[in-house]
Amino acid sequence: MDMLIMIIALILGTILYVTLNRxxxxxxxxxxxxxxxWGICVLIPFCILNWGLEFIKEHYIWSIIIIAVIALVIYGAKSNSSTEDTVQEKNES
Structure with a gap:
């Protein structure tokens, strides 16, 4: 698992490095x-991935609750956005 995290961190760190330089x-x-x-740009995603996955392993119930709340907020924002578009179309007509 650590090797997979390191590979992902190397990829994300290189992308962050290129973006930062541009x-x-x-x-x-x-x-x-x-x-x-470049080393700092690799260290940042490594820490985020490592600590994030450790948090999910140790607090899986809190992780599920956080993901559910985020999903509800995103769903609510999307459904509210389509309602506002419908109201604006009716007012323009």
């Missing part, structure tokens, strides 16, 4: 700065 147009004065920045 957004801020970072110029490095040496190879060390580039490697340290």
């Amino acid at each position: 957004i801020f147009s970072i110029i490095y004065n040496g190879f060390q700065g580039m490697i340290i920045t």
